[in-house]
Amino acid sequence: MWKHPLLGYIKQVKAIYEYNNKPIRDWNFKHWLEDLSEQAEKTHDASLLDLLKVFEPLDMTIDNEYVLFHYKGFIDLSDMGYSEADFFYLYDGLYQECRSCVFDVKKEELVLASLPKWKNYNEDAFDWSEKNIREKYTSAQKIWITNKMDGSYQQFRYITNDTGFEMFFGSGSQAIDLNASWRLREGFYLLTDSQRKMIQDYPDYTFIFEFISTKNAIVVHYTKEQEGMYLISARSCVNGTEMDFDTLRSIAALYDSKMVEYYDSENLDSLLAQVDNFSSNEKEGWVIRMRDENDNDFRVKIKCTDYILLHRVISKQVSPNAVIEALAYDKYDDFYSKVPDAFKDIVKGFYLETINYVSTRTIAAEIWHYQMIEELKEQLENYPENYINKLKMVWITENVPKCIASDVRNMVNEKKTQYLIRRGSPYRHAEILKLKNQHEKAIRQAKERHENFKKEVVNNG
Numbered sequence: 284m285w286k287h288p289l290l291g292y293i294k295q296v297k298a299i300y301e302y303n304n305k306p307i308r309d310w311n312f313k314h315w316l317e318d319l320s321e322q323a324e325k326t327h328d329a330s331l332l333d334l335l336k337v338f339e340p341l342d343m344t345i346d347n348e349y350v351l352f353h354y355k356g357f358i359d360l361s362d363m364g365y366s367e368a369d370f371f372y373l374y375d376g377l378y379q380e381c382r383s384c385v386f387d388v389k390k391e392e393l394v395l396a397s398l399p400k401w402k403n404y405n406e407d408a409f410d411w412s413e414k415n416i417r418e419k420y421t422s423a424q425k426i427w428i429t430n431k432m433d434g435s436y437q438q439f440r441y442i443t444n445d446t447g448f449e450m451f452f453g454s455g456s457q458a459i460d461l462n463a464s465w466r467l468r469e470g471f472y473l474l475t476d477s478q479r480k481m482i483q484d485y486p487d488y489t490f491i492f493e494f495i496s497t498k499n500a501i502v503v504h505y506t507k508e509q510e511g512m513y514l515i516s517a518r519s520c521v522n523g524t525e526m527d528f529d530t531l532r533s534i535a536a537l538y539d540s541k542m543v544e545y546y547d548s549e550n551l552d553s554l555l556a557q558v559d560n561f562s563s564n565e566k567e568g569w570v571i572r573m574r575d576e577n578d579n580d581f582r583v584k585i586k587c588t589d590y591i592l593l594h595r596v597i598s599k600q601v602s603p604n605a606v607i608e609a610l611a612y613d614k615y616d617d618f619y620s621k622v623p624d625a626f627k628d629i630v631k632g633f634y635l636e637t638i639n640y641v642s643t644r645t646i647a648a649e650i651w652h653y654q655m656i657e658e659l660k661e662q663l664e665n666y667p668e669n670y671i672n673k674l675k676m677v678w679i680t681e682n683v684p685k686c687i688a689s690d691v692r693n694m695v696n697e698k699k700t701q702y703l704i705r706r707g708s709p710y711r712h713a714e715i716l717k718l719k720n721q722h723e724k725a726i727r728q729a730k731e732r733h734e735n736f737k738k739e740v741v742n743n744g
Contacts, residue, residue: 294391299334310389398516401583434505495511554569562589600622606630607711647722
């Protein structure tokens with residue numbers, strides 16, 4: 284039976300975590316990684332550090348025992364030292380399979396089998412080079428060419444959860460909770476009754492759609508009449524294979540499902556000859572799916588020139604680092620006013636993410652400062668004034684997590700903390716994400732310490 288390449292690493296993490304925390308009561312996979320990271324720091328276990336490194340370039344969305352994995356954006360990956368050219372070839376191509384895959388860590392099984400990553404024509408010097416694409420195209424047993432729509436990736440499956448309840452389970456590129464993502468929620472409600480029946484009738488398959496909505500305009504302009512869920516593919520969670528495209532078309536027709544447009548009279552060269560013929564708001568491009576003699580599928584995107592140029596400009600303008608810099612220098616309102624309407628939601632997301640980081644960091648410092656005052660209460664009342672500051676500083680050094688210690692010192696010294704600037708330059712997005720995880724852990728540690736302290740006070744009462 285096929286096993287998703289990330290599943291083995293997930294099982295290793297679970298086994299080590301369970302060994303130290305049996306029985307498992309906390310099914311949050313991020314907390315497992317934090318626990319193992321702390322263990323690795325203490326033991327300098329090289330094999331454990333190598334295991335944790337596998338998960339470093341992955342964003343995770345958690346909903347109880349369900350975890351969605353998606354490789355980080357290239358701005359963050361670059362800041363972390365990864366090469367864009369090599370990244371998708373690491374660990375035998377592991378990260379190609381981490382495009383919104385979802386696992387149930389309690390059952391140790393794949394829930395949603397996302398499509399693997401595919402690149403643009405001639406985007407790298409390896410699998411997607413012009414030479415390699417032409418070789419694959421020439422030797423392919425089957426070739427299907429479809430429209431590359433400019434929407435959002437969504438996928439759904441009909442599953443049975445651990446209580447025996449049958450339900451639809453879906454995800455966007457990074458969301459798994461309908462209540463946390465308006466796009467995913469709207470996508471689910473755009474599924475027709477017949478599309479839902481199709482998903483129910485094939486419970487081993489993840490059905491993959493392009494979510495098209497006038498509310499989700501990106502670059503290409505779609506009309507209200509074009510809104511809907513356009514079927515792209517279906518992939519088995521049992522053996523990892525994609526449903527044959529001709530079979531998929533037959534099933535789509537049977538269940539009256541919208542589907543991405545199929546071109547039976549085009550070829551690689553005819554597409555390349557058309558890339559300059561469309562404006563960015565007319566068309567994104569095409570996808571060529573090639574199947575070899577072993578039934579392995581390989582995809583490549585052929586994008587229109589105007590779309591590429593506009594998307595490149597906008598991507599730089601709405602990058603998370605640009606948002607952080609605008610906030611750091613108090614220029615966000617002016618920055619936001621210049622963002623195209625289609626991308627304002629993305630910028631709002633980066634804005635809220637940054638504000639949430641500041642809030643989490645502030646709470647972490649405040650809660651540890653409060654804990655210090657509680658534990659030092661007697662000394663603070665009885666020690667001379669000129670010794671109190673030194674007493675606090677020693678306590679901070681000995682007890683407060685390093686990630687938040689300087690902020691607590693600033694509170695003691697009544698100094699302002701620079702949340703978005705360090706050493707004269709704005710933080711990078713990857714740094715903020717890492718710090719936020721550390722601050723969340725620091726908050727949990729402070730709360731646990733507070734509970735233990737209260738018990739000690741009662742026992743010594």
